[in-house]
Amino acid sequence: MSATDWTVILAAVLAIAAVNWWFFVAGQSPAAAVVAESGGPAEVVITVDGGYSPAVVQVRKGERVRLVFDRKDTSSCSEEVVIPAFDVRQFLPSGERTVIEIQPTEAGRFPFTCGMSMLRGSIIVDG
Ligand SMILES: [Cu+2]
Known part of the structure; x- marks a missing residue:
């Protein structure tokens, strides 16, 4: 050649x-949580469909944030979301949006998973 x-x-x-x-x-x-126009808590929508999208969300320390899990799939794998750092274990009905409100008090990276720890995501809290 x-x-x-x-x-x-x-x-x-x-x-x-x-x-x-x-x-x-x-x-x-990461997708940053966005403050609602109404002035309510910041909000980020996480689509659940065989995984989390976005899988990494960025929020601010000390501010309330609404994690809106929009579950599209019907797999039993994704029916529950667990956020150990915030004592959250929540059932997510398929075809519905489930709001989980948290208020991080510490900066860091906190994982969230499905009930069996197969699907993974994380919450990054900026200091
Ligand atoms: Cu699973």
Whole structure:
């Protein structure tokens, strides 16, 4: 192969790597809870459908936040959500939105899982 061929291959590999990197980083970036226009507690909607989306949510220390679990699937795996740091074990009816309100008092990263610890997500509390 000529030098030109290698240049083309290298450019293609770099382009693919760049796209993968972008998706990976975008997929990892946490969704921040947004303060409602009504001035109520900050809120973040987490879709439950074979996993949590977004899987990482970012909230603020000392502020009440509504975690709205919007369960789309019917798998028994996802029927319960557990947030050990906040003493939460909550049943999530399929096809419904279930609101879990928390008020973090400590900064850190706190996991939430399904009842069997198979589906995983985390709450990042900013100090
Ligand atoms: Cu499960």
